Amino acid sequence: MIDHDPWLLTPGPLTTSRTVKEAMLHDFGSRDQRFIDINKQVRSRLVDIIDGASSHVCVPLQGSGTFVVEAMLSNFVPRDGKILILINGAYGERMRTICGYHQRATETIEWPEDQPVDPKSVAARLSADPDISHVAIVHCETTTGILNPIAEVGEVVAKAGRSYLIDSMSAFGALALSAQKISFDALVASSNKCLEGAPGMGFCLARKGALEATQGNSDSLCFDLYQQWKGLEANGQWRFTPPTHCILAFHQALNEFDEEGGVAGRGGRYRANCELLVTGMRKLGFETLLPDELQAPIIVTFKMPADANFDFQSFYDGLSARGYVIYPGKLTVAESFRMGCIGRLYAEQMQGALDAVKTVMKEMGVASGQP
């Protein structure tokens, strides 16, 4: 039996440090000045990560990442607006579903899951349809781990004079994104992906003027980002019970993010994790779904081996028994599974996962690339 929590090589929830977990050993009242100060710091540090202090503000929201994606779409797209959603995986698809619930006029362009969003088709669609007011994109489509060209698409959207909305959930904090270089009205991410806090809250980084213009757009009380922001600006408090422990953990996670060297340091560790994983898995005979140039250092999709002895459930269980949790694929283009590089994981855990893969393959009687 393993004597520690499993290492989570998944798209989330993710492994957090002991110190992040320990930061939650406090009960703060929502009006406690110390807690109010921590909130203020967390919000301004998140804006600093995108170099956005002069242009953008941070609105936190209770819930998992999808809650704040839903809040962004339903607040920024007015009821008479029309959104173009760029889809190459499940999270883009989920944005379409959200817009359906909120009855926003929706257009989509779709690509196969192993192909990135293509800025040229976006440009063509925008010039063909002047009614499109907003464009939404997923930064790293966690379905496969593919990196979408958010900067190039951002230029196309800006040139066409439309509003740009980004789901950067699984990339934020690991891949550089500057509000000075990419023009966007709103971006969303959460506490528990590359920032390695506890799950439980998301946040929207919004261009101040664009957020002000959303007043009255929301068709939900809880998801009203404008009101959430106004409340926080007025007295530093959340409108409804804040996820206090989650925020304390997030504050500590941001300290650790800074100590690691911010985006460069965090992204660097994930890139090293990803390289170790991909190189090791290829040596064991596995193939990645994506060519290296399309792969973000976040999560890697491997094709299911063709060997008849390979059984995914046994593979999963064997790794799990050794303390490594992986994730099934959810692709239409190929049978696959995923292994994540993010969260509090280092070379030691990645190597441990590779060793476990090798052992489990042997147990199943699957020929691996190594003798």
Ligand SMILES: *Cc1c(COP(=O)(O)O)cnc(C)c1O
């Ligand atoms: C994780 C993730 C989300 C949010 O998922 P939740 O399960 O609601 O936290 C949204 N978009 C992307 C791209 C993600 O990776």
